[in-house]
Amino acid sequence: MADNSGRIEIAGLSKTFGTTRAVDDLSFAVEPGSVTAFLGPNGAGKTTTLRMLLGLVAPNAGTATIGGQRYFELHRPNDLVGAVLESSSFHPGRSGRNHLRVYCTVNGYPDRRAGELLELVGLAGAADRTVRGYSLGMRQRLGLAAALLGDPHVLILDEPANGLDPPGIAWLRGFLRTLAAEGRTILVSSHVLSEVQQTADRVVIINQGRLVREGTLEDLSAGHGQTVRVRSPQAERLAAALRAKAAEVRLSDSSELHVTGLEAREVGHVAFVEQVELHTLETEQDDLEQIFFALTGMGAEPDVAATGGGRE
Amino acid sequence: MSALIRAEIRKLFTTKLWLWMLIATVGLTALFVSLTIAFDGQQGNESPRLNTPEGQRNLFGSPAGAAVIVGILGIIAMTSEFRHMTVTPTFLATPRRGRVVAAKMITYTGLGIAYAAAAIGVTLAVALPWLAAKNIDVSLGDNRIPQTLIGVGANVAIYAVLGVGLGALLKNQVAAVVGLLVYLLVVGPVLTAITSIREFTKYLPDAAAMALVQSTPAAGSAFLEQWQGGAVLIGWALLFAVLGYVFTVRRDIT
Numbered sequence: 230m231a232d233n234s235g236r237i238e239i240a241g242l243s244k245t246f247g248t249t250r251a252v253d254d255l256s257f258a259v260e261p262g263s264v265t266a267f268l269g270p271n272g273a274g275k276t277t278t279l280r281m282l283l284g285l286v287a288p289n290a291g292t293a294t295i296g297g298q299r300y301f302e303l304h305r306p307n308d309l310v311g312a313v314l315e316s317s318s319f320h321p322g323r324s325g326r327n328h329l330r331v332y333c334t335v336n337g338y339p340d341r342r343a344g345e346l347l348e349l350v351g352l353a354g355a356a357d358r359t360v361r362g363y364s365l366g367m368r369q370r371l372g373l374a375a376a377l378l379g380d381p382h383v384l385i386l387d388e389p390a391n392g393l394d395p396p397g398i399a400w401l402r403g404f405l406r407t408l409a410a411e412g413r414t415i416l417v418s419s420h421v422l423s424e425v426q427q428t429a430d431r432v433v434i435i436n437q438g439r440l441v442r443e444g445t446l447e448d449l450s451a452g453h454g455q456t457v458r459v460r461s462p463q464a465e466r467l468a469a470a471l472r473a474k475a476a477e478v479r480l481s482d483s484s485e486l487h488v489t490g491l492e493a494r495e496v497g498h499v500a501f502v503e504q505v506e507l508h509t510l511e512t513e514q515d516d517l518e519q520i521f522f523a524l525t526g527m528g529a530e531p532d533v534a535a536t537g538g539g540r541e
Numbered sequence: 542m543s544a545l546i547r548a549e550i551r552k553l554f555t556t557k558l559w560l561w562m563l564i565a566t567v568g569l570t571a572l573f574v575s576l577t578i579a580f581d582g583q584q585g586n587e588s589p590r591l592n593t594p595e596g597q598r599n600l601f602g603s604p605a606g607a608a609v610i611v612g613i614l615g616i617i618a619m620t621s622e623f624r625h626m627t628v629t630p631t632f633l634a635t636p637r638r639g640r641v642v643a644a645k646m647i648t649y650t651g652l653g654i655a656y657a658a659a660a661i662g663v664t665l666a667v668a669l670p671w672l673a674a675k676n677i678d679v680s681l682g683d684n685r686i687p688q689t690l691i692g693v694g695a696n697v698a699i700y701a702v703l704g705v706g707l708g709a710l711l712k713n714q715v716a717a718v719v720g721l722l723v724y725l726l727v728v729g730p731v732l733t734a735i736t737s738i739r740e741f742t743k744y745l746p747d748a749a750a751m752a753l754v755q756s757t758p759a760a761g762s763a764f765l766e767q768w769q770g771g772a773v774l775i776g777w778a779l780l781f782a783v784l785g786y787v788f789t790v791r792r793d794i795t
Binding site: 287301303307314318319323324327328331335 | 625630633793
């Protein structure tokens with residue numbers, strides 16, 4: 230897996246549905262062997278981007294390639310790429326095992342792969358029941374099994390945790406970690422950062438079809454500094470002294486300060502020099518979720534997130 | 542392509558629909574043949590008598606009714622992919638979508654021939670002893686009955702392809718099935734019954750099918766030759782398939 234066969238490259242990708250610009254000149258890359266979280270609010274264009282990458286939706290401009298080839302140029306694509314895009318793409322009257330066997334036949338894999346994968350995702354007990362009776366969690370597992378039939382280097386998952394109950398999400402998280410540890414390239418979309426935070430090496434954040442941020446999780450928190458919260462009976466005097474040190478200071482009431490640009494240690498020192506009495510001195514770390522909300526405008530204006538874009 | 546066809550066969554036999562449709566084919570054919578023989582020569586029945594060549598060709602052409610069922614199977618083969626979203630994994634495995642449609646057409650041609658054989662078997666099993674009991678002479682090698690039976694097989698097989706094409710075009714299962722039934726049971730027969738416009742209506746799928754099985758309606762003739770009927774019917778099937786490919790199958794799967 231040292232080769233570049235698993236590198237995903239999105240270059241200048243655009244797609245318009247009617248008057249809605251779902252994806253707008255989007256470019257990013259996913260390096261082989263990494264787990265990348267593809268984040269954005271509902272309607273940001275994540276699904277459309279993934280479907281263009283997989284040749285299901287034709288872009289208006291730009292290219293999306295896997296290992297340098299567009300999806301339809303791949304010989305037997307299931308050998309290289311596995312994807313789960315919907316929570317249920319199964320015929321309800323077909324058993325889980327037979328669903329997998331259909332795709333074994335298409336790709337020339339031996340039938341025993343179906344049994345092996347059902348075992349792997351924990352569906353062996355339900356393998357010969359029709360999908361009609363499967364819960365949402367079981368369907369999600371069957372979808373993953375189908376995606377993994379060809380033991381692909383690249384795994385693409387669109388909102389895999391949608392509709393799963395907490396035990397299902399926990400299982401999925403562990404399963405993705407196992408797959409990542411095997412060195413697969415995983416691109417997983419989500420509108421909830423915490424779902425993928427523990428698995429992802431990198432994040433790509435989009436909003437309204439445009440790239441907002443690309444990088445590691447550490448990159449994401451850097452730049453969005455920390456805030457030091459201070460309570461003091463002489464807040465105004467301390468504020469003046471801190472401003473003199475080029476810190477940004479906000480008074481939330483007559484005795485509370487929020488300081489950015491200085492560390493707690495430095496704020497304490499200024500207070501000591503000024504002989505100001507302190508009641509509280511603590512660092513507040515913005516969590517990633519807050520940063521994500523800030524970048525995509527989800528937290529501040531929930532209405533925008535609910536209606537923005539419209540199409541996924 | 543052979544892997545795709547084997548996959549389509551597997552899809553077909555891993556749900557129960559094929560079995561119910563086969564039972565329906567056998568049951569409806571037996572019923573239709575029984576009614577044809579029972580009402581032969583009854584007052585008010587203007588169909589040709591069973592002791593005439595025309596009457597016998599009509600009788601042995603009746604398993605062509607399986608075309609309706611096989612046509613519905615063809616429609617479902619394509620539309621159920623869209624309905625259950627299996628179209629996503631199907632096209633992910635085979636990004637050249639035309640090959641999927643072609644594999645379905647080939648698979649369902651075979652299915653059509655098999656269903657036609659079952660329907661012909663039932664027809665012979667019901668008709669031969671019954672006609673013998675009524676002292677009506679039947680020689681299966683004469684009166685162009687072999688041509689009719691071959692026409693039945695071709696007709697049913699082509700309808701399977703036509704169903705796949707129609708399903709690809711309309712994508713919506715209910716719309717495609719209802720559309721086919723309304724055409725075959727209402728629109729087609731009404732148009733064909735108007736003899737003055739038959740010069741045009743003889744090219745419609747149901748009239749082409751009648752030419753293909755060499756059946757003779759109660760009112761008038763002026764249908765196409767048998768081979769022409771087959772060619773026209775194949776033309777309709779391919780037309781739907783090409784339109785379906787251009788306007789539906791190639792489109793974005795969202």
